[in-house]
Amino acid sequence: MFSQQNSISIKSKLDTKKDELKIQQEIIFYNQSDSILTKVYLHNWANSYRDRKTPLSKRFIKDFRKDLYFAKAEELGSSLIKSLSVDFENVYFKELDKQADIIEIDLDKPLYPNSKITISITYIVKIPNARFTKYGKTKTGYHLRNWYLTPAVYDNGWQLMSNLNLDDLYEKSTDFKIEIDVPKDLIVESNLYQYKTKKENTNSYYLIGKNKTDIILGINKTEQLKTYTTKTVTVHTDVFSKELDYNLTTSILNRELLFIQKYLGKYPHVEIFIDKTTQSKNPIYGLNQLPNFLRPFSDTFKWDVTMFKALTKRYIENTLLLNKRKDYWLMDGIQNYLMIEYVEQYYPEVKLLGKVSNSWFLKRFNISKLDFNDKYPFVYQFTARKFLDQALNTSADSLSNFNRKIVSKYKAGLGFRFLKGYLGDSILNQTIQEFYQNNQLKIIRSTNFNQLLSSKTTKDLDWFFDDFVKTNKKIDHKIESITKEKDSISVTIKNKRNITTPLALYAIKDKEIILKKWIADVDSTKTVKFKKGDYDTFVLNYENLYPELNTLNNWKKVDKKILNKPLKFSFLKDISSPNYNQVFYQPDANYNFYNGLILGVKLHNKPLIKRNFDFKISPYYATKSKTLIGSFSLLYNQFFEKTKIYKVAYGLSGGTSDYAPNLSYKSLVPYVDITFKRKTLRDISSESLRAKLIHIDKEIAPNAIKTDQDNYSILSLSYNYSNPDIIKEFRYSFSTEFAKKFSKASLDLRFRTLTTTDTQLDFRFFAGVFLNNKTEGDYFSFGLDRSNDYLFQLNYLGRSESSGFFSQQYIITEGGFKSVLPTRFANQFMVSNNSSIGLWRWIEVYNDVAFLKNKNHPLYFAYENGIRFNFVHEIFEIYFPLYSNNGWEISQNAYPEKIRFSLSADVKSIYNFFKRGFL
Incomplete structure (x- = not known):
């Protein structure tokens, strides 16, 4: 079976002053394919930390992480090849274009099937800081993974993959011999069998292993691992609980391994290595993220299921040599199926929310009744109802982060549970065990499992392997x-x-x-x-x-x-009950200057898992104005699967509130939103069209005459595009408005970028023009420093204030100026540019210029500059004007009144800001 086994021999020395490994490596590579090879490729993942141009750095940017992009030189990692030869003859080699972590070697002689070559390499690995991927230099030493050169797999073509922080390097089983010298105060721990020799200034370790992949090294001043001897294998791990004693831990490990062996069969190695770093990147979501003080689960349960998941992952990955980037669903399916079966057998009483399910407050909620295993269909449905799930055969690097980390794993596990229910557990379990035992340490594909399972039943399984796996079609x-x-x-x-x-x-x-x-x-x-x-x-x-x-x-x-289904009122959000039509109610509070503290209740039908039809009714009592106000909304989402349109939202909203002291307004807004699909779910851009008809009816002061500014209807049409890239953000919107006495068009374009020195540059361009304007006054005009917001869509705390604290609230719209200049509005056209440049951290200097044109007035040129404290972009900012058309603002009277601030209380905007990179 292993007569043509690849082998890797390494002699290396660790330099802790430079954080470098000096390596001499020899690879004996066998051509086990039927093809004649003229090239050989090596994965060089240590080089993926080299600079901001690597696929790893670009991946991090898409995940809203810029730590590698702006890392200091001493934090970066690299792999410098000093020499490379094949069969002791120098050959031509190069890095692949745009893939610095893959080396292409041109062979001087063709490599025929069943032949071998010896590749000798001398190189230096600069170890990166572990904060990027959790592998590298840590606070206590080094934790190394994918640190050596390894041959790519040839399977109907070269299977090349760059490091994308997915921990999915595709390797053949290999025989390893590694010698590593480290300073005498350091200890080496690994997933290989090892000998240690003490020398005068160093400790020399000799590590060996047969039929291994994925060699992990821990180099620290103290031992990190505990060893547990079970009835089946020896477990080396630093995943342990201080609350559980050694005997109990060993007993649990025995139970876990016997359970896994019952389903998969015998493990081909005598030892299994589980490191906390790798385990922490594949946690049990909803369990490992909870703070310790909550402790909704017992220490035994928490450690048991955490270790069981880590054990099954290693048990499978160390044995089944699948392409984890393409065929991850099979490994995830088996692993999560075993998780479901294990919890069902040993913890059937454990609830999704743990012990808190029985608390006086939560036990009335439907979610508290869910068992721990109910999380799998619950989380899948949470995503599927938004039509954000992806096919199981989607390449792992094309999955959204939420799907890759959670949803696709859960769907794969449910798929195996589906098969168990339909075929019977004997057929499925027998197939899994036979597949595992017959394909140990072989290069295989998920299609092999398909063929094996189909051979054991007369039932048609095309629906599973074609539709369930290869599409994101929904069952209903x-x-x-x-x-x-x-x-x-x-x-x-x-x-x-x-x-x-x-x-x-x-x-x-x-x-x-x-x-x-x-x-x-x-x-x-x-x-x-x-x-x-x-x-x-x-x-x-x-x-x-x-x-x-x-x-x-x-x-x-x-x-x-x-x-x-009778009507039932439920407190706060919950999961829907199949027995009732639920209306949820929850207390709500708000504030504006005219109404004061606003207290009320929200009545809605929005459960934790989205519906297509939503309604919300919110009656409030305003403590300052002593009036009843409120709002309502109706929304229906129609999703599309085979068009470029993601969804169409049909809505109707309205409400009443105060816009000035003792004066209220009423609004009624029917609208249609069309949201287009992204190219992929990893594409963070968005594109939409919106049409809305705004009806506004404003209460007027006693003895005042109602005008066109107090009761009006406006048709608004807009196109919006957003690409909130963390390095180069670009957004623009084009909108038109049509009313009885005016029509206008405007463009709002925003661009924000970070320079190579992590300096922020922020640019905004606005252009607005009236197509016709028969109005009087400036109520519908373009505002230079503050929009009149006659559409009532901006969250002003005191929208009619012209002085005082609330007049200083700033929302960047239209002219985008911060200073109040003599000419504040434009009733013909306005063009403005707002820019800022970072000085230090969140301190920036801003510069604005604008041209305003009013009827019967010459063109007005406006300018200003100042200091911007950009604490949280467009959520919390403070502006200090310095110089403008008014002169030196800082030297004038009442300067504190000139300071402007941005403060967003929009929960949705804050949520979208902080969720970036996960979904």
């Missing part, structure tokens, strides 16, 4: 009707989506399963007959064996009632 079945006859009951099932899969139908009595039946080939509707029995409800997918888009339509009572 509905019980259309139930018809009672003399001695039978007919259940009609409707398939609401474009995927035909088996489904599970249950007859339930008092939450107990009386009958269960698998039904196949429901492509549109199908009626199934049952004998009458002692059951009161039919339910689809009662055990959540497979992921569904909507489970609320899965329930139907046998005896029809006038109100099949």
Whole structure:
């Protein structure tokens, strides 16, 4: 089996002063393919930390991480090749264009099948700071992964992949011999068998291993690992709990390994190595992220499932040599299936929220009733309802971060649970074990599993391997009707989506399963007959064996009632109940200068998992104005799967509030939003069209005459584009407005960039022109320093204030000026440019210029500059004017009144700012 095994021999020395490894490496590479090779490729992932041009650095930028991009030279890593030869003859080699972490070697002689070459390399690895990927120089020493050169896999072509912080390097099993010399005060720990020899100034380690991949080194002043001897393998790990003693930990590990062996069979190695760094990059979300003081789960459960996940990952990855970038779904599917089975067997009583599920406050919520394993369909549905899930065969580097880290893993695990339910656990479990045992340490693909499973059943599985795996089609079945006859009951099932899969139908009595039946080939509707029995409800997918888009339509009572789902009011947000039409209520508070503190309640139907139709009614009491105010909104989202349109939102909103002392306004706004699909879900740009008709009716002061400025309707059409890249952000919007007495068009273009020295440059260009204007006054004019916001879409705390603290609130719109100049409005056209440049951290200097044109007035040129404190971009900023058309602002009276501030209380904007890079 291993007669043509690749081997790697390394002699290396660690220089702690320079953070360098000096390496002499020899690779014996066998051509195990049927092709004649003229080139050989080496993965050189140590070089992926070299500069800001590497795929790794570019990946981080897409994830809103700029730490590697702006790292200091001493923090970077690299791999400097001093010499490279093949069969002891110098050859031509080069880095691939735009892939500095892959080396291409031109062979002087063709490498025929079943032949070998010896590649000798001398090189120096500069170890990067571990803060980038958690591998490199740490606070206590070094934690090294992917630090050596390794041959790329040839499997129907070269399988080349750059380091993208996915920990998915594709390697063949290899025999390793590594010698490493380290200073005498350091200890080397690894996933290889090792000998140690003490010398005068160094400790010399000799590491060996057969049929290994992914060699990890820990180099520290003290030992980090504990060793646990179990009945099957020896476990070396630094993932341990201080609260659990050694004997209990060993007992748990024994149970875990015996459980894994029951499903997968014997592990081919005698030892297994689990490092905390790698484990922490593949955590159990919702468990490992909780602060310790909450402690909703017992220490035993928390450590058990954490270690079980890490063990299964290593058990599988060290044995099944799949391309983890392309075929990750199979490994994730097996791993999460085992997780589900393990928790179901040993922790069936544990709830999703742990112990807090029984607290007086949470136990009334539906989410508190979810078992720990219910998180898999819950999280999948959370994403699928937004149509943000991706096909399981999507390359891992093309998945959104949320899908890669959580959703796709969960869907893959549910897929195996689906197969277990449909085929029976004996067929699935036998297939998994046979696949694992027969393919140990071989280069394989997920199609091999497909062929093996299909050979063990007469049932058609094309729906799984074609639709479930290769598309993001959603499963959604509905019980259309139930018809009672003399001695039978007919259940009609409707398939609401474009995927035909088996489904599970249950007859339930008092939450107990009386009958269960698998039904196949429901492509549109199908009626199934049952004998009458002692059951009161039919339910689809009662055990959540497979992921569904909507489970609320899965329930139907046998005896029809006038109100099949009665109305229920629930406190705060919750998951939807299949038994009720829920309305959620929650206290809410707000503030503006005229109404004062605004207290009220929000009534809505928005559960934790989105619906297509949302409504919200918010009645409030204003403590200062002593009036009742409020708002409402209706929204329907229509999603599209086969067009360039992502969704169309149809909405109607309205409300009433005060816009001036003792004066209120009413608004009614029907609108349509069209959001276009991104090129990929890793593309952070967005593109949309919006049409809205704004009706405004303002209350006027006593004895005042109502004018066109107090009651008006405006049709607004806009196109919006945004690319919030962390290095080069670009956004623009083009809008038009049509009203009875005016029409206008405007362009708002914004560009923000970071220079190579991490200095921020911020530019904004605005141009607005009236197509016609028969209005009087400046109410509908373009504002230089403050928009009149006649559309009532900006969050002004005191929108009508012309002096005082609230008049100093600044929202960057239209002219974007901070100083109040003699000419503040334009009723013909306005062109302005706002720019700022970073000085130090969040301190910037701003410069603005503008041209304003009013009827019967000459062109007005405006200018200003000042200091900008940009604490949180467009959320919390402070502006100090210095010089403008007014002269030196700082030397004039009442300077504090000239200071402007931006303060956003928009929860959605703040949420979008902080979620960047994860979703």
